[in-house]
Amino acid sequence: MIPKVAVLSGFGINCESETMAVFEMAGADASKIHVNRLVNGELNLNDYHIMAIPGGFSFGDHLGSGRLMGNRLRFGLREQVRNFVKSGKPVIGICNGFQVLVKMGLLPGDEDVSLTQTASLALNDSGHYxxxxxxxxxxxxxxxxxxxxxxxxxxPVRHGEGKFVTADKKLLDEWSKLGQLVVKYIDPTTEYPSSRDEVLPYPISPNQSWRNIAGVCDPSGLVFGLMPHPEANHSTWLGATWTREDIEHGEGEGMKIFRNAVNYVKKNIVN
Amino acid sequence: MGEGDGSPISENFVEVTTKESSELPDSKGNSIKNMLLMDHQIEVEKVRVSTKYDIRGVLNKFEVQKSVYDLFADPIIEFGSANDLLLNSDKIFPVKPHLVVQVGFKPGVTDNSGQAALDGLLTLFPSSKDMKISCSRTYMFWGIPANIDASEIVKKIYNPMIERVGVSDRNACLISDWPELDYPELTTLTEQTLQIIDLEVSDKDLIKISEKGLLALNLIEMKAIQANYRDPIIRLERKKLGLPEKAPTDAELECLAQTWSEHCCHKIFASKIHHVDLETGEDTYIDSLFKTYIMKPTLDIQSDVDWLLSIFHDNSGVIAWNDDWSLCIKAETHNSPSALDPFGGAMTGIVGVNRDILGTGLGARPIANTDVFCFGPPDYSGTIPEGLFHPSRVFRGVHAGVRAGGNESGIPTVNGAIVFDERYLGKPLVYCGTVGIMPRVLLDGRESHDKTPKPGNIIYMVGGKVGSDGIHGATFSSLELTEASPSSAVQIGDPITQKKMIDMVLEARDLGLIQVITDNGAGGLSSSVGELAELTGGAELDLAAVPLKQSGLSKWEILVSESQERMTIGIDPEDCQAFEKLAELHEVEATAVGTFTDSGAFVVRYDEEIVAHLPISFLHDGCPQLQLESEWKPPKHSPIIFPLSNHKLMGEILLRLMARPNVASKEWWVRSYDHEVIAQTVIKPFCGINQDAPGDAAVIAPIQGKTQGAVISNGIVPRYSDIDAYAMAAASIDEALRNAVCVGVDLDLIAGLDNFCWPDPVESVKTPDGRYKLAQLVRANRALDEVCRAYNLPCISGKDSMKNDATLGGEKISVPPTLLFSLIGNHSDVRKAVSSDFKEVGDLIYLVGETHQELGASELAFMLRDESNGKSGIGGQVPKINTSRNLSLYRSLTKAMSKELVSSAHDCSDAGLAAAIAECCFGCDSGVDLDISDLFNADANLDNWGALFGESLGRILVSVNPKNSEMFENSMQGNECNYLGKVIPGDEISITNSKVQILTASMSELKDSWKSTLNGGRN
Structure with missing residues (x-):
């Protein structure tokens, strides 16, 4: 059975077509689902194996990026979303989708999926997009x-509010220990691995995120979100410097993320 | 319920600010601080910002309190407060500010944050109807320099055209007397009853009627309208309908004024011109510039190709890109509104042109934006006429508007340009372009580029509601800008309302629900329904059905209001239910407001009352042709005085040229546009090892995973108009094509857009030089005709804006005649696209194309003029076009690219070969060692100035890997192709003419110079 992906849309989400495309390239069957179709009961999240909240400017980012969409999900779809996560299905939020997941409390999240906000994404130190x-x-x-x-x-990063912060710094240590601070901005001239906590200079860290955090996962490792756009590097010719590189054209560096989730579902959920 | 219970008109507010710390700066405040410093040289110590939401409606204090951290404030990074100003908290603001400025909108101005907050509040309290929210910002300043008057700062952060302001000065701050703006209640309008306009008056009074009503109709047009109402047949018909027999209603006159406005029907381009050329003795008549020089060549090309699907008649031109998909492109200008409110004007411009794409055929998806701006110099130090903003403020505002409009709509801004000239001080030019894509055939078999309206189709107005904003935009833009220009002509776009509408419309298209669609732009419903009515032969519109933002609008105002984010769509009666259901799902307003008919008339009712009845033929063909006079006499300019020089001084001249705003890097500004959403952008605005070297054209691959691409480029060189607008237009077209060639465009599938922005070319008391300006227009059009034919480059759409003058404080400022030429083309395989940066040390550098002594009106000439306080002139030979030579070269070069023989290619334009060399080096962090002596073979008059800084057309700087050099040289045979030297390691740019060193410069110093001029921010 082919894994089914619910790619949410509506209200200013705008990366739904490329997000659907990468899941299709990774071997899944992706559907564009207007949030209201879930709220009004026409469709149910239960019928899908992966949920993706794409990037965009939901509600114009007024009152804080992801805030209003987060509330629509937190208040309008609360139990559907909790059941989806608790049933062990993967969720991804990219850019505005990540902001939504953080503002609704699904990330960094907790074992109970209590939907309590513990972190946020503040305006970049540069003050602009x-x-x-x-x-x-x-x-x-x-x-x-x-x-x-x-x-x-x-x-690429494409955001104005991507600086990951929290109210209680002890939480960062906790999340770090649990492996939840899963992806960080890094100086490309260093050897792998060399991620560290001291904030890297701009523009290596484009937003001056605490501990260079670019994305986090929940304790289960199933819910994942990040500010940068892996779906925007689905093919080598979309790279920033590909015309300078001696490459064989094909799949881009961002695809692995989507393949991982589709393969996970194939192995663990749909069999 | 007890205390705090909400009464029906309870008043509450919530205020929010950042929890500032060393690791979490108030970046909004820092941006204001930075803007004051960069643009106005005012250095304040600190700025903080808070946002206030004033709430009116049925909501009790408890509910408001609960909403503070559930909705308004982020519990992690913000403080929120209900019904108590944050400034009263010593914990948040321990030190009293020295100045507090609260800025809120005027009543009726679009308040997107307020609207979003209302939506959010309804999520929390779904049953609370009839609420409204107004959003304002409070700016707090500390450490204002003693020599700066606080009112100076206030002026910089608000726009009296659309905003209100409350100020607490130092003394008021000491006693905690904070500004508190009232809620911006809309004043109740008193609806005017339908007026009958008596046209049986003197000619003088006819003109008065036009001027007083901002109708922008001239005497001949007023008399044509008068004549219509004298026609006995018309009178009889009107009598039967119960309409005033002998005179138009206000709604009719307004509808005619919109339809006949210069903005909507392009009267100057349609005029009959008597053209005299004093240089050649030519004396001739031209019957419509548009038909003669734009439409005719395109129709001639159309007879030879099969890919021109829809040209001229729709909202944008459509070309077949492959068997499955078509592309369309359109550019618009939004100049007058951007002068009055740079942010709102520009944002409305970009979301407006997006709607042109959405309204093409049966609906196309906007997939790429281009933005080209012309401003006064950002460092302008002269006096600014009353009523105008400093160019740096216009620049920042326009940029922010286009950024918000494009980014929030999810449409990448892939290409653009910014041009500076003092004459854009009066009116900035804001060109917004959009490319769209649609499936060629819909599931139901209809071809998407053809509209299929039928009498009986129901007319829907979709998107926003109608308000008093945007009344008279079309006619206003057809007049010059004065102090009296109405603020109602300015609107602020709402990209999210529009995005929801775009999502919904495209879904409706794919379901086969749409029969006909167009945008509500200039002229509102009057234009959109009026235009579509031509397709079926009539329409009936009921203004009483139109949803309104406020009561009390007069009938004619509902008809012509240009309130944003609206489309007019025709739906088959049996599809109406499905269409309305879809609109409801997407939370988009969609209201049936009329029916298309074949009655021969555009009939407007309010319930049963007929307010306008206009024969379709008179509405669309009744406007009399203008008769204009044109006279060409070449202008005289004093010659360039070249300073004494040597190779080092030449290096310094290049250093100063690189810092000229027209040449300098725009990276700081362009990076804040999303240029990669949709995951399709192959050649981006920047390239090179550090991704900061300038690209030429954009290449996108819009079908995910597929390698066929589209090329998008622009050309604009208004400087050359000072010598000859023919050369200006030819150079603009060649620049657009050259840029496209640099990335490897498929020359067999290219199409263009012409966007003219001219000063008023109609001779009058106010415009004594109208004949010359019209002759410039004639010459530019002739260039368009000749060059486009030669390049097989049909113009598929275009636009003109013909009144780009401003009279302020008695001084008239006219823009230089400006043509923006935009190009869209095919790219057969994006994996073979070429970028402009040199790739590797050791690569061989060639200049393809001939260099001539062409420095007239060049960037160098203008720099030397500025540096000599006008002693040095801009005279000399302006670049001449040789289309057959260029096209042959472009064909050879793109063929070499398709064989992957070319490592880099970069256009030579502003500041010539020397600037192009520097820019290619920036992308490789390297130097070059070049000998340009071979260039001198093509032109005996060429000197080092012309070779280094001349702007001859048809030239591209190319680099080639040594292993490909022989094949490359072979493939360029028959064309001018000169080997110059190599990319070398290190920092030195060295250019010789044979053995003589003629230019030496440091690449990194050039780069610093190039990057520093327009570095708008701290980083």
Whole structure:
């Protein structure tokens, strides 16, 4: 059976077509699902194996990025979302989707899926939106099913509010210990692995995120979100410097993330 | 319920600010601090910002309190407070500020944050109807320099055209007397009853009627309308309908004024021109520039190719890109609104042109934006006429508007340009372009580029509601800008309302529900329904059904209001239910407001009352042709005075040229546009090892995973108009094509867009030089005709804006005649696309194309003029075009690219070969060692100035891997292709003419110079 992916849409989400495309390239069957079709009961999340919240500007990012969409899900779809996560199905939020997951409390999250917000994404220190390419390094010890076997990738960031912060710094240590701080901005000239906690200079860290955090997962490793856009590097010709590189054209560096999840579902859920 | 219970009109507010710390700065405050410093040289110590939401409606204090951290404030990074100002908290603001400024919108101005907050509050309290929210910002300043008057700062952060302001000065701050703006209640309008406009008056009074009503109709047009109402047949018909027999209603006159406005029907391009050329003795008549020089060549090309699907008649031109998909492209200008409110004007511009794409055929998806701006110099130090903003503020505002409009809509901004000239001080030019894509055939078998309306189709208005904003935009933009220009002509776009509508419309298209669609832009329903009515032969519109933002609008105002984010869509009666259901799902307003008919008339009712009845033929063909006079006499310019020089001084001249705003890096600005959403952008705005070297054209691969691409490029060189607008237009087209060639465009599938922005070319008391300006227009059009024919480059759509003058404080400022030429082309395989950066040390560098002594009106000429306080002139030979030579070269070069023989290619334009060399080096962090002596073979008059800084057309700087050099040289045979030297390690740019060193410069110093001019921020 082919894994079915619910790619949410509506209200200013705008990366749904490329997010659907990468899941299709990874061997899944992706559907564009307007959030209201879930709220009004026309469709049910239960019928899908993966949920993806793509990037965009839901509700124009007014009142804080991801805030209003997070509330629509937290208040309108609370039990559907909790059941989905508790049943062991993977969830990904990219950029605005990550902001939604953090604001609704699904990330960094907790064992009970209590939907309590514990972190946030603040305005970049630069004070504005930026589109530039970064290098990411993954924590090889993490149990995150989305990032398994990954070391480094190059992807674009395209956001104004991507600075990962929390109210209680002790939480960062806890999340770190559990492998939840799964992906960080890294200086591409260093050897792998070399991620560290001191904030790297701009623009290596484009937003001055605490501990260079680019993305996190929940304790189960099934819910994952990140500010950069792996779906935007699905093919080699979308790279930032591919015209300078001697490469064989094909799949881009971001695809592994989506393959990981689709393979996980094939192995553990749909058989 | 007890105390705090909400009464029906309870008033509450919530205020929010950042929990500032050393690791979490108030970045909004820092941005303001930075803006004051960078743009106005005002250095304050600290700025903080808070946001206030004033809530009106049935909500009790407890509910408001609960919503503070559930909705308004982020519990992790923000403080929120209900019904108590944050400034009263010593914990949050222990030191009293020295200045507090609260900025809120005027009543009726689009408040997107307020609207979003309302939506959020309804998620929390779904049963609370009839609420409304207004959002304002409070700026707190500490450490204002003693020599700066606080009012100076206030002026910089608000726009009196659309905003209100409350200020607490130092003394007020000491006693905690904070500003508190009232809720921006809309004043109740008193609806005017339908007026009858008596046209049986003197000619003078006819003009008065036009001027007083902002109708922008001239005497001949007013008389044509007068004549229509004298027609006995018309009178009889009106009598039968119960309409005033002998005079139009206000709604009719307004509808005619919109439809006949310069903005909507392009009267100057359609005029009959008597053209005299004093240089050649030519004396001739031209019947419509548009038909003669734009439409005719395109129709001639159409007879030879099969890919021109829809040209001229729709909202954008459509070409077949492959068997499955078609592409469309359109560019618009939004100049007058951007002068009055740079942010709102520009944002409305970009979301407006997106709707042109959505309204093409049966609906296309916008997939790429281009933005080209023309501003006054950002470092302008002269006086600014009353009523105008400093160019740096216009720049920042326009940029922010386009950024918000494009980014929030999820459409990448892939290409653009920014041009600076003092004459754009009066009116900035804001060109917004969009590319769209649609499946060629819908599931039900209809071809998507053809509209299929039938009498009986129901007319829906979809998207936003109608308000008093945006009344008279079309006619206003057809007038020059004055102090009296109405603020109602300015609107702020709402990208999210529009995004929801785009999602919904495209779904409706794919379900086969749409029969006809168009945008509600200039002229509102009057134009959109009026235009579509031509397709079926009539329409009936009921204004009483139109959803309104406020009560009390007059009938004609509902008809012509340009309130944003609206489409007009025709739906088959049996599909109406499905269409309305889809709109409800997407939370998009969709209301049936009328029916298409074949009655021959555009009939507007309010319930049963007929308010306008206009014969379709008179509405669309009744506007009399203008008769205009044109006279060409070449202008005289004093010659360039070249300073004494040697190779080092030449290096310094290049250093200064690289810092000129027209040449300098725009990276700081462009990076804040999303240029990669949709995951399709192959050649991006920047390239090179550090991704900071300038690209030429954009290449996108819009079908995920597929390698066929589209090329998007622009050309604009208004400087050359000072010598000859023919050369200006020819150079713009060649620049757009050259840029496209640099990335490897498929020359057999290219199409163009012409966007003219001209000063008023109609001779009058206000415009005594109208004949010359019209002759410039004639010459530019002739260039368009000749060059596009030669390049087999049909213009598939275009636009003109013909009143780019401003009279302020008695001073008239006219823009230089400006043509933006945009190009869309096919790319057969994006994996073979070429970027502009040199790739490797040791690569061989060639200049393809001939260099001539062409420095007239060049960037160098303007720099030397500025540096000599005008002693040095801009005169000399302006670049001449040789289309057959260029095309042959472009064909050979793109063929070499398809064989992967070319490592890099970069256009030579502003500041010539020397600037192009520097830019290619930036992308490789390397130097070059070049001998340009071979260039001198093509032109005996060429000197070192012309060789280094001349702007001859048809030239591309290319680098080639040594292993490919022989094959490359062979493939360029028959074309001018000169080997110059090599990419070398290190920092030195060295250029010789044979043995003589003529230019030496440090690449890194050039780069610093190039990057510093327009570095708009701290980082």
């Amino acid at each position: 930026e589109n530039r390419w970064v290098t990411l390094e993954f924590d090889s010890q993490s149990n995150c099913i989305w990032t398994k076997g990954m070391t480094r990738i190059r992807v």
